[in-house]
Amino acid sequence: MGQLVNHQAVATALGLSIPTVQKYVAVLDRLFLVRSLSPWFTNRRSRLIKSPKLHTLDSGLLATLRDADPEAIRSDRTRLGPLLECFVVGEFHLE
Secondary structure (H helix, E strand, O other): OOEEOOHHHHHHHHOOOHHHHHHHHHHHHHOOOEEEEOOOOOOOOOOOOOOOEEEEOOHHHHHHHOOOOHHHHHHOHHHHHHHHHHHHHHHHOOO
8 A cells, every 4th residue: 555655754653763764664665565656747847845655565465464354355345445556566566
């Protein structure tokens, strides 16, 4: 599931410093567990700052963390969207 990156909020919630959170995210990126995707836009003169999205690359891990077993997905179809997004990003992940 892709979420906008906000290192300040994560650091506050975990009681860590922002550089520590950034280092942990970098380690997860090197382990191919998450991927930071920069936003795509064409207006170079815009002062609007776009935040990258952080995607989990392992859909099975995400399903486990979200308690999304087949029965839960059958009863609540909104659980499928984030898992499908995770799967697609993981399949298109190239380096």
